[in-house]
Amino acid sequence: MASLVDYEDSDSDQDQDCGSGAPPPHEKPFITNPSSSVAPGGPCDFLSSSVTPSGPYSTSSSSVAPNGPYSSSSSSSSVASGGPYGSSLSPVAPAGPYSSSSSSVAPGGPQKRQCVPSRTVRPYVPKRQRVCAVGPLESAPPGPAASPLLSGVSERLRPFLSMGPVRAELPRRMSCGVRGHQSPVTALQWSPEPQHSHLLLSASMDNSCKVWDGVGSGRCLHTYSAHQGAVRDACWLADGRRLLSGSFDGTVAISDLETGQVLMRMENGFKVCCVAPRPSEPDVFLCGGFSPEVRAWDSRCCKVLHVYRSAVQQTLDLLFVNAGREFVSSTDAVSRDSADRTLIAWDFQTNAKLSNQIFHERYTCPCLTAHPLDNSFIAQTNGNYIALFSDQRPYRMNKRRRYEGHKVEGFAVHCGFSADGSVVATGSSTGSVHFYDYQSSRTLKTLQAHEHACVCVEMHPIIPGVAATADWTGQINLWT
DSSP, rough: HHHHHHHHHHHHHHHHHTTTTOOOOOOOOOOSSSSSOOOSSTTTTOOOSOOOSSTTTTOOSSSSSOTTTTOOOOOOOOOOOOOOOOOOOOOOOOOOOEEEESOOOOSSSSSOOOOOOTTOOOOOOOHHHHHHOOOOOOOOOOOOOOTTSSSSSTTTTTHHHOOOOOOOOOOEEEEEEEEEESSSSEEEEOOOOOGHHHHEEETTTSOOOEEEEEETEEEEEEOOOSSSEEEEEEEOTSSSEEEEEEEEEEEEEEEEEOOOOOEEEOSSSOOEEEEEEETTTEEOOOOOEEESEEEETTTTTTTEEEEEEOOOOOOOEEEEETTEEEEEEOOOOOTTTTTTTTTEETTTTTEEEEESSSSSSSSSEEEEEEEEESEEEEETTTEEEEEEEESSTOOEEEEEEEEESSSSSSOOOOOOETTTSEEEEBBBTTSSEEEOOOTOOEEEEEEOOSSOOEEEEEEEETTOOEEEEEEEESSSEEEE
């Protein structure tokens, strides 16, 4: 009897040993030195500080971040044991890509690990967007207007959107005058989008561009500081949501209208005096300045597509003609034999000079403007008159039609057309604004707009009788 009792006691002791988590004598345990703070060395290491009697392979980890890809963790501190593979795990922060986390483990068999996606996966960015422009991109300080610029349509503009083309009218009186620039204004342009044509863009030598409410309150809606030097030229891109500007700091920048963020910046290595977007491809533009070169850029990849070279020192203005297939450049060549370099016509694709016998007089042309309807363009000359040219080869000058009566006297005086092309408008070094009839070239009206030289004038593309003027001191006047 004693031997039988001893035999049963030994069996019960063995069962208790198995229930306590000790491995059978014929198997090797997974954990040789259980510790509460041990750095796992392999993908199959399990850390345990206390083992709950649930099976010979059970593990329990208190607060250890596993590093192996097969580590397992559970948010439950007490788990019912029910099988040889049951486990009781404390909260463990999963770190590997195959880590799994569960709040409760049902007894009865091995649990299926859940794959948690990595949080460091970044979305794919196309190569074209990864190409960064030369120089750091900067964000302009937020403008004074808190509401988006393109959020609505001006009440003054709304009645004219449903109307068809109307005949041009001349402004009668000044509605308001604003002084937002501290240096000469170099460019004025209304937005090309009809529903947003109340927005007026201005560029100045004070290193900034501004957008104004030109038909409403006249207040400044946003200021753009994309350059470190004087902004010599600026214009809208065709979508009406981006601004193209060139500066004496040698860069050309494309800015977002609403945020003021610089989207692209291209370095040219010379002072930029003029920019011109291509009509048939708005992402391609020309720029010229204090260099014998004119460069064609693609803003999508920030690369130079073409380089046009001529024996000149400076390019004053650029104008696309014939739907962007050709363009005309105005230079500063005024020597005795410069009749073949004052105005030059180029083929955009082949870089070839199409004509250099366009303007034979010894005057520079600081401004070129295309007619909105006819196949012609005008050139402001330092001879105190505006010349008319055909935009078809061989680009002949109309010697019977000349618009004169204003003064230029070395200022970069701009000229332009009304929306229907029936009126030619120009500033003057005397501070006045002159309106000419396009067909007869006679003077229609003269307004004394400024005390100083009036260098910019722009007629509104939709509302008749509305115009904007700017002078050499930075003053901008709005007319109705």
